[in-house]
Amino acid sequence: MATLETIRTKAGVVVAIVIGISLAAFILGDMFQGGGSFFQGNRLKIGEINGETILYPDFHQQVEKLGDIYRMNTQQNQLDEDTWVQIREQTWQSMIRDMVMDEVYEKLGVAVSDDEFFDMLQGTNLHPIVQQLFRNPNTGQVDRGAVVEFLRNLETGVAPEQRQYWLYIEKQIEEDRIQSKYNNLVAKGIYVTTPEAENSLNSKNRQVNFNYIMLNHNTVADSQVVATEKELRDYYNRNQNLYKQEKLRQIEYITFPVVPSKQDFEQSEKWINDIVSDFASATDNVSFVNSNSDVGFDDTWYKQADLPEDIAMWIYETNAEEGSIFGPYFEDDSYRLAKLHAIKMLPDSVEARHILLRVESQEDLINNQALADSLKKAIEGGSNFAQLAMQYSTDQGSAIQGGELGWFGRGMMVKPFEEAAFNNKVNEVTIVNSQFGIHIVQTTRRGKETKQVQVATLIRNVTPGTQTYQKIYA
Structure with missing residues (x-):
């Protein structure tokens, strides 16, 4: 749910077009100069998909829509040129897929029913995208109540941008399921017959013994091998495919750098x-x-x-x-x-030690969190840190050293671990989670402190x- 709540509200841009009498003069004047705007379609054509012409305004409109989705996803008001290149390519590939495959899907009757779609959004078989959006980061479980509540408020209880983003998500889910069905349909239609399987098996198991004599090419003088013009021509005619060359094209183009105005x-x-x-x-x-x-x-x-x-x-x-x-x-x-x-x-650097409890499942998370709490209390109560590290830590490299990591500076450890080590007081014990698991961190010494700012x-x-x-x- 947090993913959707971070989508920012932006005002749209309203473009007003005033049509006056001068429009007729503009059109007539443009027609007399180089063919007129009636023929502008050819100049705006950027490609052709499945026999259908694609015009720049239509393509650009789809690019802008996908750009809005990227902005909401990345929480950025503006996107760099590399991202726009990716968006344009993704838009083009999406248009190809829609204009080519939609017709195929319709002929084959491949579709997603209303009941099936409901089941993927809020039923018992939630689509992975929905699971990712509504997964509780603390428990790892999908909050189905949050899904239902969000969908209930979709028409009136969320911002227009959130609704637009969700409709995009629904489209992606539907397209993913249809493509999956099509792929399965094709896969099920391809099979190996019994005779084909038998021939393949026999050819693999067939063995023969033969004698041969090898004569290296370099032992035969070129003068001893004479090929007539007819032999060369016949060989070429039989093996033309070996001499095929791809067509070469020479392209001239002009680049127009796009810089901020x-x-x-x-x-x-x-x-x-x-x-x-x-x-x-x-x-x-x-x-x-x-x-x-x-x-x-x-x-x-x-x-x-x-x-x-x-x-x-x-x-x-x-x-x-x-x-x-x-x-x-x-x-x-x-x-x-x-x-x-x-x-x-x-400080610029600290000396610290830790006990790492690796987490590989939801069950590990629950059990090791409880173990970490117990170890923290034991250390604070006077238990030997080094012995506990050797017994429990899954970081074998430091475990044999009693969990000791030595001195390290900023940027040398993963962020959660670094923040705990640098913010701890001397001998203070803190529990933090990282991509490696659960850390019990104790800072043993701190370097010289200086004024630092964020x-x-x-x-x-x-x-x-x-x-x-x-x-x-x-």
């Missing part, structure tokens, strides 16, 4: 200026950045030397307080706002907008 810069600058007050008053900086910025929240702790010079001077030279705002400013093709999120005295940065990348792309293409 003046309007794109102005819109991005206006956006960053308009959001200053909201960012300054936000109480949850992490959620605000993740919901509005083109780049997610950076939870790295920075020393003065690790920050850009202007940000470092603002924080360290002016003794900025938590919640202070810097900017807007322009950097790396983006407008930015920086907010001092947190200040702490932290900066919440709101970033608005300046990228070509839809109108910029359309102007270039036109």
